[in-house]
Amino acid sequence: MVTGQGPASARARDRVAAAVAELGYVPDAAARALASRSGTRLAIAVIGHTAAVLDDPYVGRVLTTAAHIAAEREVGVSLHWLSLSAPVTLAGLADSRSLGGLVVVNPTRPALETVPRALRGRVAAIGVGARHVPSFDVDNRSGTDGVVRHLVNSGRRRIAMVTGPSWLPCGDRAVDAYHQVMQEIGGETRVVPGDFTAARGAMAAAELMARWPDTDAVFALSDLTALGVLDGLHALGVQVPANVAVAGFDDIAFACLSRPALTTSTHPVEEIAAAAATAVLDRCDADRATFFPSRLVVRESA
Amino acid sequence: MVTGQGPASARARDRVAAAVAELGYVPDAAARALASRSGTRLAIAVIGHTAAVLDDPYVGRVLTTAAHIAAEREVGVSLHWLSLSAPVTLAGLADSRSLGGLVVVNPTRPALETVPRALRGRVAAIGVGARHVPSFDVDNRSGTDGVVRHLVNSGRRRIAMVTGPSWLPCGDRAVDAYHQVMQEIGGETRVVPGDFTAARGAMAAAELMARWPDTDAVFALSDLTALGVLDGLHALGVQVPANVAVAGFDDIAFACLSRPALTTSTHPVEEIAAAAATAVLDRCDADRATFFPSRLVVRESA
DNA sequence: CTCACCCATGGAAGCGCTTCCACCGCAATA
């Protein structure tokens, strides 16, 4: 055994290490996975309609973190796009044999129900509280609450919200929080469905202003979408923040580059991703959801 | 052999297929890789100082394409960050046994020289012309030429350039093209090194305006950097494009979302990535560089 | 000094697949 696991004298261990170094020996991962019936690879699976979800800044940060951890532990990373069009199932996930752990980003509940037995205790989710799988997410509820209250505190009352995709259950808490604040101030709720893309944000802005022309603030559950809203509002000739305030969610790198700079809520994405990756790699099968705090970042747009 | 490769009667083939479908049999990739001494996995290796290179929009598009192709061919994708701090070498690339092909993004020349023998004919590069490996890149020369000439045509003469990182050889052609145009119009060359990040772009803007206050246009070899330049100029109170025109390179999704919208050059990144992935997966060992055209996109910033 | 016990060591088995080869039965030819 080259892993250094088994019983062996210190002298023997040293001799092996020396030989390994001299010969440049690298153990064959395929053979190892085959013999030990389990590998070490860290798999990141992202669920979405198109493979373009991998181009999302949020996903980029998750991948960056995963690559970092993988480099430290000297394990590989594999990347999977799970199409939403086909029935999403983790069951047939490529090469589950050589897999050390699986992190699913933005999972649907059905997808999480089909975790292969072989992967028990080695799967974690980023983005939803699923049963039988530890999950890690930002606290959408208090995050949303913080942003919407900031809007209220700056004098806005007719606040609209652009949500995430309907298949993503983690957005529900955010919508709840929005509803709650609106109820408190006795304001009408104005919800338009989004999908976390900028293009949808621009469309949502037009939709919103057509339906409720007196809207004075828009909160989007994704910075990408908020940037799209900014763009759509600009096309409509609406001044931000003079006429309408805009706030996003995520604090992606571009949030501070837009004009006006985007007011948003910042998330510890790296921490979340690291927690998920560490959990699966360490076979921690805690069956619960962990929420990370989100913090309001006030810039120019609201 | 379950691959359907070997000789077999149509009847036998059908019976096997039926059994496979009924039992839900999935061949074990590890065992297959071990026995056949070569796998099918598509590996994407990105070179950079930090793992954050994976968060770059350009890399995101490459990953999206790779995931798409992998899904079609039913092969896996693995993701690797090759640190520039450590001597970059492909030699010890994790699990080269089960690898079908390797695409290296933004490679340095030394990194490409150490391709393991086992990978001969299964490696391609995105971003540089390297010997012994087919490489795919945008035509930096004509792309740069197009952007800089557009700047000249709009009346700018004191044009500065923010380059890419010095370790990336593919930027040389771009700098050459810039020099050539400046020489033609008899203008002074003003070059500031960049690193493809927005933060560096903002710094470069300050540096540039301090050193050459009469600069009337800035061309950055990356949209991310150009967005940073926009930000830096804004902080300096410089009007864009009234006082200084800004142009980028890449046409990332955010380019049309910035205010003013970024003039840039659009690249067929998906095509490039698909060509590279297909080349390695099909074992095409053409030893040459292919350049894809870049097309000027005029927006508001220049 | 002897016995019991423990641990280090080497060897064998086998993970699930591919590759190779020997075999057998068929059809075509003499």
Added chain:
DNA sequence: TATTGCGGTGGAAGCGCTTCCATGGGTGAG
């Protein structure tokens, strides 16, 4: 009808590793 040839088929070997077990040498206690 006997012979050659070809293609389909089943079986054996082995990919490089881990896991398990039997063996043997060492140590401590009686």
